[in-house]
Amino acid sequence: MTIQEKQQDIIDEFSVFDDWMDKYSYIIELGAEMPALDSKYQTEDNLIKGCQSKVWFHADYIDGKIVFEADSDAIITKGIAAILVRVFSNETPKDIIDADLDFIDVLGLKQHLSPTRSNGLLSMLKQVKIYALAFSNK
Amino acid sequence: MIDIEKIRKDFPILNEKVYGKSLVYLDNGATTQKPQQVIDAICECYAHYNSNIHRGVHFLSNKATDIHEKSRETIREFINADSSEELIFTAGTTESINLLAYSWGDFCVEEGDEILVSEMEHHSNLVPWQLLCERKGAKFKYIPFDDNGVLSSDFDSLINEKTKLVCVNHVSNALGTINPIKDIIEKAHAKGVKVLVDAAQSIQHIKVDVKDLDCDFLVFSGHKIYGPTGTGILYGKKDLLNAMSPWQSGGEMIETVSLDKTTFNVLPFKFEAGTPNYVGNIALGRAIEYVNEIGIDNIEKYEADLLKYAHEKLSSIPSLKIYGNAENKASLISFLIEGTHPYDIGTLLDRMGIAVRTGTHCAETVMQHFDIPGTIRASFAIYNTKKDIDDLYEGLLKITKMLGL
Ligand SMILES: Cc1ncc(COP(=O)(O)O)c(C=O)c1O
Numbered sequence: 001m002t003i004q005e006k007q008q009d010i011i012d013e014f015s016v017f018d019d020w021m022d023k024y025s026y027i028i029e030l031g032a033e034m035p036a037l038d039s040k041y042q043t044e045d046n047l048i049k050g051c052q053s054k055v056w057f058h059a060d061y062i063d064g065k066i067v068f069e070a071d072s073d074a075i076i077t078k079g080i081a082a083i084l085v086r087v088f089s090n091e092t093p094k095d096i097i098d099a100d101l102d103f104i105d106v107l108g109l110k111q112h113l114s115p116t117r118s119n120g121l122l123s124m125l126k127q128v129k130i131y132a133l134a135f136s137n138k
Numbered sequence: 139m140i141d142i143e144k145i146r147k148d149f150p151i152l153n154e155k156v157y158g159k160s161l162v163y164l165d166n167g168a169t170t171q172k173p174q175q176v177i178d179a180i181c182e183c184y185a186h187y188n189s190n191i192h193r194g195v196h197f198l199s200n201k202a203t204d205i206h207e208k209s210r211e212t213i214r215e216f217i218n219a220d221s222s223e224e225l226i227f228t229a230g231t232t233e234s235i236n237l238l239a240y241s242w243g244d245f246c247v248e249e250g251d252e253i254l255v256s257e258m259e260h261h262s263n264l265v266p267w268q269l270l271c272e273r274k275g276a277k278f279k280y281i282p283f284d285d286n287g288v289l290s291s292d293f294d295s296l297i298n299e300k301t302k303l304v305c306v307n308h309v310s311n312a313l314g315t316i317n318p319i320k321d322i323i324e325k326a327h328a329k330g331v332k333v334l335v336d337a338a339q340s341i342q343h344i345k346v347d348v349k350d351l352d353c354d355f356l357v358f359s360g361h362k363i364y365g366p367t368g369t370g371i372l373y374g375k376k377d378l379l380n381a382m383s384p385w386q387s388g389g390e391m392i393e394t395v396s397l398d399k400t401t402f403n404v405l406p407f408k409f410e411a412g413t414p415n416y417v418g419n420i421a422l423g424r425a426i427e428y429v430n431e432i433g434i435d436n437i438e439k440y441e442a443d444l445l446k447y448a449h450e451k452l453s454s455i456p457s458l459k460i461y462g463n464a465e466n467k468a469s470l471i472s473f474l475i476e477g478t479h480p481y482d483i484g485t486l487l488d489r490m491g492i493a494v495r496t497g498t499h500c501a502e503t504v505m506q507h508f509d510i511p512g513t514i515r516a517s518f519a520i521y522n523t524k525k526d527i528d529d530l531y532e533g534l535l536k537i538t539k540m541l542g543l
Contacts, residue, residue, distance in 0.1 A: 020157070020489050025540055028482075032542075052497050053481040053511070073511065074479035075541065076486075 007103035031079030037071035051120030053077045059131040093136035148173035159491030167517030179424035209423025218347040223405040230370035231338040232262040234357035239266035241385040249275035252300045256281045258310045261500045263336045287313035287462035294325040304333045308340035312501035313462030314470040343469045365425035369418040386411040451531045470517035480514045490533045
């Protein structure tokens with residue numbers, strides 16, 4: 001599946017919710033389902049700045065593709081991280097760099113999350129792109 | 139008795155909808171909303187008599203100056219200071235404290251001296267003193283608090299002949315504790331030590347009487363007592379303020395300037411460099427009048443009842459833990475819900491139209507004490523009702539369900 005297809009999948013999943021509570025319950029569910037990040041990767045280096053809660057993103061480069069893992073001490077943040085991991089993991093640096101991020105708007109995440117939260121989301125996206133740039137030079 | 143319906147009508151913002159829901163504003167510790175009377179005072183100044191104060195010979199300037207100084211007088215009376223010369227207009231609590239840390243601190247503190255700060259201070263009443271100690275090679279010490287959020291009662295054992303100042307808040311913005319500042323001041327004075335009271339979280343909730351307290355300095359922000367942002371007060375005893383040199387300079391705070399020497403204006407102008415925020419200061423006076431119209435004693439009673447109700451309601455949620463269980467509390471409840479991050483709770487409450495604050499509340503030492511990432515803080519003001527607390531309570535029940543607790 002391409003990044004675009006994965007994004008569309010998630011948009012479809014979210015489109016069935018017309019109530020914000022259902023949408024958040026789903027995000028919480030996604031967070032709860034994502035396996036915990038190995039504590040050895042919960043390092044200062046992997047910590048993303050700009051979130052009120054702690055969020056870690058760890059990236060491995062395997063056979064030309066980036067594999068992301070993430071975690072957070074806040075469950076909603078973890079759910080959002082889970083969405084990003086699902087979209088961007090197992091993709092090449094180039095595809096990640098080129099990826100369109102409009103799906104965030106479509107999901108209504110940016111609009112519906114509080115300002116600090118959406119900063120957190122933007123910081124996460126930025127980190128994903130930074131990893132992609134770093135690995136693209138390898 | 140207060141007429142809550144009438145009071146609520148004074149605050150236009152309470153009619154706002156967020157996400158299509160009626161706003162429940164429980165973030166008053168961060169800033170209070172403004173009554174129409176204060177908003178009108180700002181508009182009236184700009185529309186009818188705006189003019190720079192203390193300088194013009196013309197009608198408008200005199201009028202603006204008179205009203206500005208009347209505002210200072212209103213605030214003086216409110217805190218029961220001896221003289222309006224003892225009230226310096228500042229941009230807020232933080233600026234008041236920085237002014238002190240530079241002006242009084244640089245003048246009075248020497249290498250080897252000690253500054254005693256409580257463990258439950260807002261960063262604004264902690265960092266300026268830490269920095270002063272670094273500049274001067276002085277020692278920074280703190281008064282610890284216990285797990286109920288009560289300051290150690292034998293704090294005076296921390297005072298010695300090197301101690302120059304005790305800095306403590308009247309009400310903690312993170313725990314809600316009302317500190318026994320009168321007792322603290324008495325004990326500090328017995329050892330010849332000055333005391334600064336941070337009244338940022340008390341001035342709007344309980345009676346503050348500088349004469350009764352006998353504090354040496356007292357500071358607060360206008361925006362937390364229904365006044366405009368960018369306003370605040372530094373109260374200081376006259377002889378102390380007179381002995382201090384100015385912090386910032388320029389403008390009306392100067393008496394004469396020549397290329398050889400500058401002499402400074404008298405109190406309080408000596409500390410008010412540049413064009414002051416006179417529109418804001420005037421509106422702050424109006425905010426204090428507003429509080430007077432309701433009566434601070436009535437406010438205190440009403441809010442105490444509200445806080446008691448909130449404590450009862452929230453404690454009935456099994457997974458909820460309240461931080462700050464002092465006997466004497468004012469205006470706010472800090473809490474966590476077991477197994478959740480405060481941020482999750484804040485985000486979900488927000489979607490229900492309930493505004494609370496989450497995080498460390500600029501009081502990281504408090505969070506470190508309990509080893510927690512932060513708390514959720516519901517803080518009250520005169521326009522809040524039991525219904526607001528019921529909404530918070532219902533919201534929290536819904537959230538615990540959503541989170542599968
Ligand atoms: C106890 C206390 N001190 C100081 C401050 C700082 O006030 P300001 O940001 O208005 O300068 C606050 C405000 O959050 C406070 O609660």
